[in-house]
Amino acid sequence: MPLDLPRLASWLRCPVCAADLEPVDRLTLGCANGHRHDVNKRGFVSLLGGGSKHLGDTAEMLDARDAVLEGGAYSPIAAAVAAAVTGTRILDAGAGTGYYLRAALAESPDATGLAMDLSPQAVARAVRSSERVDGLVADTWRPLPVRDAVADVVLDVFAPRNLPEFHRALRPEGLLVIVVPRADHLASLRAAGTMLDIPSDKAEDVIRAAEPLYALQARESVAYDLALTDELRTSLVGMGPSARHAAAGAALDLAVDTTRVSVDVLTFGRR
Ligand SMILES: [Zn+2]
Numbered sequence: 001m002p003l004d005l006p007r008l009a010s011w012l013r014c015p016v017c018a019a020d021l022e023p024v025d026r027l028t029l030g031c032a033n034g035h036r037h038d039v040n041k042r043g044f045v046s047l048l049g050g051g052s053k054h055l056g057d058t059a060e061m062l063d064a065r066d067a068v069l070e071g072g073a074y075s076p077i078a079a080a081v082a083a084a085v086t087g088t089r090i091l092d093a094g095a096g097t098g099y100y101l102r103a104a105l106a107e108s109p110d111a112t113g114l115a116m117d118l119s120p121q122a123v124a125r126a127v128r129s130s131e132r133v134d135g136l137v138a139d140t141w142r143p144l145p146v147r148d149a150v151a152d153v154v155l156d157v158f159a160p161r162n163l164p165e166f167h168r169a170l171r172p173e174g175l176l177v178i179v180v181p182r183a184d185h186l187a188s189l190r191a192a193g194t195m196l197d198i199p200s201d202k203a204e205d206v207i208r209a210a211e212p213l214y215a216l217q218a219r220e221s222v223a224y225d226l227a228l229t230d231e232l233r234t235s236l237v238g239m240g241p242s243a244r245h246a247a248a249g250a251a252l253d254l255a256v257d258t259t260r261v262s263v264d265v266l267t268f269g270r271r
Contacts (some may be wrong), residue, residue, distance in 0.1 A: 005026070013145055074099075153177060154166045
C-alpha cells in the first residue's frame with residue numbers, strides 16, 4: 001500500500017508544540033518549529049512521546065481479536081456502528097486492527113479513516129487492511145497529537161475515552177459514536193471464571209459524563225446469543241485485558257456453549 005504522507009499529515013499536530021505537522025521528506029513529518037517525527041516504513045507514525053505507562057495489546061491478543069472479529073462474531077455491532085456514522089473523516093480511537101473503522105468506511109466510498117491505537121502492531125495491521133486507513137500510535141489518555149476540528153466522526157468501541165480531546169478533534173456538530181458493554185455482555189463466560197474484567201462502564205455513566213460536551217442523539221442496544229466453538233471461546237477470552245493475567249489454555253475446558261453479546265451503541269452530537 002503506497003503511503004499517502006500528505007493525507008496522514010492532514011490529521012496530525014506536533015506532540016511537542018501542537019503546531020500542524022506537514023510532510024518534510026519521504027518518511028518524515030515536521031512542524032514549523034523544527035520538530036521532526038519519523039514515519040514507519042509500514043505507513044504509520046508513532047507520536048507517543050515519552051513516559052506512557054499504558055500497555056498496548058500484544059500480538060497474541062490481536063490474533064485473538066482478529067479471529068473473533070473476522071469470523072463475524074461481532075458483525076451486528078459493526079453494522080450498528082456503520083449505520084451511526086455519517087461523514088468522510090473518521091477518527092477511530094483505540095482502533096485495534098481497524099475492524100469497526102473498515103465497517104464505517106465501507107458505507108461511504110469517499111471517506112478516509114485514522115486508526116489510532118497504543119499498539120504499533122495493531123496500527124500496522126489496520127493500515128495494511130485498507131488503503132483508506134492511515135495510522136497513528138498514540139495514547140488516548142494524553143493530549144492527542146491530532147489537529148483541532150479534524151474529524152467528522154470519532155469512534156470509540158470498547159476503548160478508553162478522552163472526552164475533552166475527542167471534542168477538540170471533532171468539527172462543530174461532528175459525531176461521537178461510543179460502544180460500551182452492558183452488564184450481561186459475555187456473562188456466561190465470566191461466570192465460568194474466564195474473564196477477570198467485569199464491564200465497569202455503563203451507558204448511563206457515559207451519557208452523564210459526556211453531557212457537558214455532547215448531546216445524546218441516539219442509543220441503540222445490540223444484543224444476541226452467540227454460539228461458541230472451542231476456538232471462538234478461546235479467542236473471546238484471549239482478546240481481552242484478562243488475557244494478560246489468565247492462562248489462555250484455561251478456557252478450553254469450559255462447558256459453556258453459548259454466550260450473550262450485549263452492548264449499547266451511543267451516538268452523540270458535539271455541542
Ligand atoms: Zn513541534
